[in-house]
Amino acid sequence: MKTTSKNSSWREKLHEVIYEADTPSGKAFDVVLLIIIFLSIIFVMLESVKGLDPWIYEYMYVAEWIITILFSLEYIARVICIQKPTRYIFSFYGLIDFFSTIPLYVSFLLPGSGSALITVRALRLLRVFRILKVSRYIGEGDRLMQALKDSRAKISVFLFAVLILCLIFGTAMYMIEGAESGFTNIPVSLYWCIVTLTTVGFGDIHPITPLGQFLASVIMILGYGVIAVPTGIVSAEYSKGEKNNEKSSSNNTQSCYHCHESKHLDGAEYCHNCGYPLNREK
Amino acid sequence: MKTTSKNSSWREKLHEVIYEADTPSGKAFDVVLLIIIFLSIIFVMLESVKGLDPWIYEYMYVAEWIITILFSLEYIARVICIQKPTRYIFSFYGLIDFFSTIPLYVSFLLPGSGSALITVRALRLLRVFRILKVSRYIGEGDRLMQALKDSRAKISVFLFAVLILCLIFGTAMYMIEGAESGFTNIPVSLYWCIVTLTTVGFGDIHPITPLGQFLASVIMILGYGVIAVPTGIVSAEYSKGEKNNEKSSSNNTQSCYHCHESKHLDGAEYCHNCGYPLNREK
Amino acid sequence: MKTTSKNSSWREKLHEVIYEADTPSGKAFDVVLLIIIFLSIIFVMLESVKGLDPWIYEYMYVAEWIITILFSLEYIARVICIQKPTRYIFSFYGLIDFFSTIPLYVSFLLPGSGSALITVRALRLLRVFRILKVSRYIGEGDRLMQALKDSRAKISVFLFAVLILCLIFGTAMYMIEGAESGFTNIPVSLYWCIVTLTTVGFGDIHPITPLGQFLASVIMILGYGVIAVPTGIVSAEYSKGEKNNEKSSSNNTQSCYHCHESKHLDGAEYCHNCGYPLNREK
C-alpha cells in the first residue's frame, strides 16, 4: 500500500478524491459531479422538447460539448488513478460512463448517426444512481433501504399473489368484455387489470358491459383491501427497526457493583435492587 | 399404510412425488409442473393476440399438443397413484385439471368447436394456485396469509360499510347527474362510486354539474380518510403477529431442573410450575 | 315496567321484537327486515335500468306493492308498540320509514306524480343503516368505529389542512391553465385539485401547459406523501386499541397469598417470587 514512488502517491490522492467521499475534497468532487450530471440530464430532457427558440438548441449544443469534455476528463482520470483499470472499465458504472460520453464524438465522426445516438446519451441518466451513494451521507437513506430490504421477501410473495390475481381477473375480463371495449387480447386485459388493481385507473380501457363493470367493481374493492398489505408490512418492519434502535441506544449501561443488577434508569445514582450507590466515587 | 405389495409401494412413491413437496423429487416435480403451467399460460395469452406472424400460431399449436399430452399424463398419474381416485377426480383441482386438459382433444374430434373451447382452456390459469402451495416453502406466504385471515372479519365489516356508502352516494349521484353525464342508471352509478371511492378513477363517467362535482369531492375526501382503515387494520394485525413471534422467542431461556418447565417470567426466581428454585446456587 | 295489563304486555313483547335484537325473535325480525330492505333496494336499482324486458317491470311493480304493504305493516307496528308514538314518528328513522313507504300510495291516488315520487323512494336506501345496528353483533364493527372515533379529531385537522392546500393549488392552477384546459373557474379547479390530491385522477380535466403539468406533478408528489398521514393515524390508534385490549385481557389475575406478587404466567401453579403454591386447595 505504501508505494513511495511519487507517481503512485499522486494517483492515490486522485483515487481518494474521485472514488471516496470521506475527505472534504472527495465530497466536493462528488457534489460538483452531481451538479454536472443534473445539468446534463436537464439538457437531454430539454433537447427532446420540440418548438423552442433555435438559439436554445445552439446553446445546448455548446453545453453538450463542454459536458462531454468534462465527462471525458473524468473518465480518463478514473481509468488512470485505479490500480486495475480493467476492473473499472468493464464494471457497470464504467460501461455507463463510457457509453454516456462517446455519442457526441461518434456523431462528429459519422455525421448521419446523430439521431440514433441521442438515445444512447440517455444512459447518462443511470449515472444519477451515484447520487444515492452521496445521499447515504444524509443519514436516513440507509435505514429506509434496510426497512425495504427486510420486507423484500414478504413484498415479493405479495406481488406474486397480486400478479396471479391479475392473471385470473384479466382473463375473465377478456372473456366477458371482448375487443369492443378495448380488451383486445389477454396481455392487454392483464395490463388493464394491473392498472385497476393498483388504483391507477387511466381510463384508456374500461368495461362497458354490466357484468364487466360488476367484475371491475370486485377487482377494485379487492385492490382496496389488498393495498393495505404492503403498507402493513413496511410499517411493521419499520417500527420494529425503530424499536430495536431505541432499545439498544436508550438504555444506560451502568451495572451495580454490589448485586450486578444491570438495568437502571438514566440518571439513577443508587441500585434499585439493593440500594448500593452506582457510582463508586460517591 | 404398510401394504407390502409391490404395486402399492410403487404407487406410494408416485403419490409422494406428485402430491407432496417434502422430498427432493417431489419438489422437483412441482417446479417442473409450475414451469409447464406458466408456459401454457403464456401460450393461452399469446393465442389471444391477433396479427402475429402465422408461423408463431403454428409453433404454438404444436406446443399446445405437447403440453396437453404432458397434462394428460400428469392427470392419469394423479388418478392412478391415489387411494380413492374419485376423491381427486371430483375435487376442485381434479375438475380443473380435467377441463383444462380435454379442450384440444374435443376440438380434434369436433373440428368446429375449437373457438368455443378456447375459453375453457383458460381454466388452466386456475392451476397456478398450485404455485402458492410451493411458494409456502419460501416461508413468508404463511405469515402473510395469517395476517390477512386474522383481519378478515374486520375487513369484511369495513367493506360492508364501504358498500353501503357507495349505495347511498351512488343513488345520490344518479339523482343529481342523470343520464347526460353517463350516470344512466343506479347500478352504473354504483359502479362509478366504487371507482371513485377506491381512488381508481377511470374517467369514463364523471360528474359535470357543479353539485355533482361537489358531491364527488366529498366522496373522494371520504375515500381518502377511509382508505386508511384497512391499512391500519392489517398493519396493526401484522405488527401484533411480529410481536408475538418476538415474545415467544425473546422470553428467557431458564428451564426448571425439577420439572423441566421452560417458560418463565424474566426475573422469576422459583419455578411457577413446581415451586422449585430456578437458580441452584440459591 | 311491570304493567300487568294484557294489552301492555302484548305491546311490550312486540316492542322487544321490533326495537331490540337481544332475543332470538328480535334477531330474526331484524334479519328478515334486512332481507326485505335489500330486496327493495335491488328493485329501486333495477327500476332505474332502461331497456329490460317489459315483464320484468311488471313483476317489479307487483313486488313493489308487496314490499310497500310489508313496510306499512312494520310502520304501523312500530307506532303501536312504542310508549310515546310521536317520539318515533318525528325521529330520523321514523321520517325515513314514513317517506319511503308512502310514494306508491300517493302515485296510486295521483296518477301523474309517479316519476317524481320515484326519487323519494330512494330514501329507502337510508334504512340500510339499520344493518349497522345488527352488524354490531358481528363484533368487529364497534372496535372499528372506536378507532375511527378516536382519530376523528386528528383526521378533521388533517382534512382541513388538505382542503386549504387544495384551495391554494386550485387557484394557482386556474390562473396558470385557464379555461382552455377545462379549468373554467376556481370551484372547478378546486374540484380538479381534490381529484388529483386524492389520487383518483378522472382525467376529465387535466393540465396541458408545461407549467401546469409541473405544478400538477408537485401536487401529486405531495398527495403521495400526504396520503400517509391518515393511514398512520388510524394505524397507530388501532394498534393502541389492540394493545389495551391485550393488556387488560391476557394477563391473569392470580395473586400470591404469601408474597402478594400479582403478575403470573397463565397456568402458573406456584408463585415465581416466593415459591408458594398459587392455588390454596393444593
Add this chain to the structure above:
Amino acid sequence: MKTTSKNSSWREKLHEVIYEADTPSGKAFDVVLLIIIFLSIIFVMLESVKGLDPWIYEYMYVAEWIITILFSLEYIARVICIQKPTRYIFSFYGLIDFFSTIPLYVSFLLPGSGSALITVRALRLLRVFRILKVSRYIGEGDRLMQALKDSRAKISVFLFAVLILCLIFGTAMYMIEGAESGFTNIPVSLYWCIVTLTTVGFGDIHPITPLGQFLASVIMILGYGVIAVPTGIVSAEYSKGEKNNEKSSSNNTQSCYHCHESKHLDGAEYCHNCGYPLNREK
C-alpha cells in the same frame, strides 16, 4: 414592558387582541377574521364563475368593497399597535395583507386595470394560513405537525428516490412510446411517470405499444410497493410519539419518602436517587 403612558397601554391592549389568541377577545377577533377571510375567498371563487345572474355580481361587488374596507381597517390597526411597524409591513403576512387589500382601490383609480388585478386578489387565499394558527388550539394540529416534521428527512430521501425512478422510467417510456401516444418529450414523459407512480392516472397520456404497456405495468406494480414506504414511516413515527406520551404517563407512581423522586422502574425496591427503600414496610 410596563410603559405606563395611556397611549401605549391602549396600543398594548389592541396588540393583545390582534396578535395573540390567548384572551377571549383575542380569540373572538381571530374567529371573526377567519369568517371574513372565508367569505372573501368564497367571493373570489364565485367571481371566477361565468354565467350567473347579473345581480349576483353586483351584490358581490358591494361585498367586495365592504371586505376591502374591513381588511384596510385591520391592516391600519396592525400597523398602529405594533412597536416596530416596519417589521410587520415587510414580513410575509404583512405583504400578503397589503397586496390582498389594495387591488380594489387601484382598480377604482385606474379603471382599465381591473381584470389584471383580480389575480392579485387571489393572494388573499394565503391568509387562510392564519387559520392554522387558530386550529392549533384545537389541540391535535401540533402533534400531527410533529409527526410530519420528525419524518421529514425520511420522506425527503424517499421522494428523491421516487424522482430518480421517475426520471429513468420517464426517459425509457419516451424512447419506447414516442410522440404518437402523447409522450412528446422527456418532461411530458416524466409528468406521465409521476401521474402513474402516484396512482393518480389521468389517462390524458397512456401507453399504446405492448412494450410500453408492459413497462407501465412494472411502474405501477412498483408504485404499489413503494406507496407503502411513506405510510410506514409516518405510521411508525406517529405510534412512537403515542408511545412516548404513554410512557411518560404510564410509569409507576411510586414516590420516594426520602427524596421525593417519583420516577422509578417497575419492581424497584430502593430509590435510585438516594438509596432509601421505597416500601416502608420493608
